[in-house]
Amino acid sequence: MAVLGAGSWGTTFAKILTDGGADVVLWARRPELAREISEARRNSDYLPGVNLPVGLRATSRLDLALAGAEMIFVSVPSQSLRENLNQVEPYLAENAIIVSLMKGVERSTGMRMSTVIEEVLRIDPARIAAISGPNLALEIAKEQPTGAVVSSSSLETAQAVAKLATNRYFRSYVNTDVIGTEFGGVLKNLIAVAIGIVDGVGYGENTKASIITRGLVEMTDFAVAYGAQPETLAGLAGLGDLIATCQSPLSRNNTAGRLLGQGYSINDVVKQMQQTTEGLASVKPVLELARAKGVEMPIVEQVRQVLEGTLNPRDIAPHLTTDSGEPQGERTLDDGQAHGGASLWRAFQRTLDQLRHGGRSAGSPRP
Numbered sequence: 001m002a003v004l005g006a007g008s009w010g011t012t013f014a015k016i017l018t019d020g021g022a023d024v025v026l027w028a029r030r031p032e033l034a035r036e037i038s039e040a041r042r043n044s045d046y047l048p049g050v051n052l053p054v055g056l057r058a059t060s061r062l063d064l065a066l067a068g069a070e071m072i073f074v075s076v077p078s079q080s081l082r083e084n085l086n087q088v089e090p091y092l093a094e095n096a097i098i099v100s101l102m103k104g105v106e107r108s109t110g111m112r113m114s115t116v117i118e119e120v121l122r123i124d125p126a127r128i129a130a131i132s133g134p135n136l137a138l139e140i141a142k143e144q145p146t147g148a149v150v151s152s153s154s155l156e157t158a159q160a161v162a163k164l165a166t167n168r169y170f171r172s173y174v175n176t177d178v179i180g181t182e183f184g185g186v187l188k189n190l191i192a193v194a195i196g197i198v199d200g201v202g203y204g205e206n207t208k209a210s211i212i213t214r215g216l217v218e219m220t221d222f223a224v225a226y227g228a229q230p231e232t233l234a235g236l237a238g239l240g241d242l243i244a245t246c247q248s249p250l251s252r253n254n255t256a257g258r259l260l261g262q263g264y265s266i267n268d269v270v271k272q273m274q275q276t277t278e279g280l281a282s283v284k285p286v287l288e289l290a291r292a293k294g295v296e297m298p299i300v301e302q303v304r305q306v307l308e309g310t311l312n313p314r315d316i317a318p319h320l321t322t323d324s325g326e327p328q329g330e331r332t333l334d335d336g337q338a339h340g341g342a343s344l345w346r347a348f349q350r351t352l353d354q355l356r357h358g359g360r361s362a363g364s365p366r367p
């Protein structure tokens with residue numbers, strides 16, 4: 001099988017698969033990195049201090065990496081996925097399964113990674129899977145015990161991938177909620193940026209716990225509006241990843257937020273970040289998708305304002321400080337009474353909206 005992308009997560013995932021007994025070829029863009037991985041068994045820029053398994057091979061030749069590969073795991077920055085898939089297509093084995101390891105949406109279209117894969121490679125969704133969960137690469141590369149979720153519209157595909165992506169320190173669970181699993185990974189990055197900002201400003205645990213909890217509500221309402229199961233957002237791909245990313249200084253999203261909170265401008269932060277920071281590119285498309293479904297995301301909105309320099313990081317809060325201040329329940333559009341009226345009303349509005357627009361929601365980007 002092949003893993004495409006030899007950054008921190010691609011290399012770590014190649015190790016997970018190899019340690020699980022699979023025969024893996026890792027594709028690196030740069031020949032010198034492929035050489036370092038194959039010969040020195042190291043990827044010193046991305047995973048300092050980690051010894052890679054002896055069986056893991058690396059190459060900078062995409063044709064060699066893909067030759068006969070029945071399963072292809074993709075871990076490149078979300079914004080370059082489309083261009084990479086165009087290069088993959090000529091070498092794709094018939095019936096190969098493609099697995100996304102990425103946690104972003106395409107900025108120009110708002111599409112999830114599995115839908116970009118489906119569109120570019122024109123393959124049956126049953127041959128596509130996505131993996132997500134609390135998976136800080138360096139911790140897993142050091143073989144610290146961890147869980148993740150493999151999701152595919154085909155349970156059989158999810159199970160086949162999960163069997164291979166399991167070893168003594170890594171356990172893969174399965175589900176068929178691809179929307180919830182992918183959006184969980186995308187949205188927790190945005191909340192992690194907010195928590196980084198809070199850390200950078202110097203606020204304490206109450207602010208963080210309030211933002212994490214309110215953030216989970218935003219994540220759940222958003223994902224459910226696009227067809228996800230709420231339970232997925234309460235699982236490893238939602239709450240699990242939210243906890244890991246918000247707590248850890250290893251998180252690039254959290255780190256970027258911290259720098260913003262300390263007063264650096266977005267340009268300075270982008271210059272300082274050496275690795276992929278998906279959250280920074282996802283804010284705008286996520287807010288557009290939220291608007292299309294009438295979902296309120298005050299925390300993500302404040303992250304956008306801090307990124308644009310229109311909100312002082314010290315003013316970040318679990319709620320918009322400019323809102324009416326009217327008492328409300330904890331779910332969005334909820335009046336606080338213990339009934340399902342708010343969500344029923346939302347579902348009704350959504351159905352009406354879709355009927356008006358021939359089955360698609362108004363002006364919605366393609367998630």
Ligand SMILES: NC(=O)C1=CN([C@@H]2O[C@H](COP(=O)(O)OP(=O)(O)OC[C@H]3O[C@@H](n4cnc5c(N)ncnc54)[C@H](O)[C@@H]3O)[C@@H](O)[C@H]2O)C=CC1
Pocket residue numbers: 005006007008009010029046075076077078080084101102103104135136137138274275276278
């Ligand atoms: N690092 C982590 O802990 C985890 C990362 N992810 C996700 O994995 C994806 C990849 O992230 P990382 O490996 O962490 O990023 P990274 O920044 O460590 O590595 C990205 C890799 O992609 C390569 N790359 C950059 N531009 C490219 C292009 N145009 N075409 C092909 N390759 C290109 C880089 O050379 C590098 O090897 C992201 O979507 C991230 O959210 C998911 C779970 C954990």
Ligand SMILES: O=C(CO)COP(=O)(O)O
Pocket residue numbers: 103133134135136137189192241244245250251252253254276277278
């Ligand atoms: O997705 C991750 C952990 O699950 C990695 O988070 P960062 O991209 O913020 O480093």
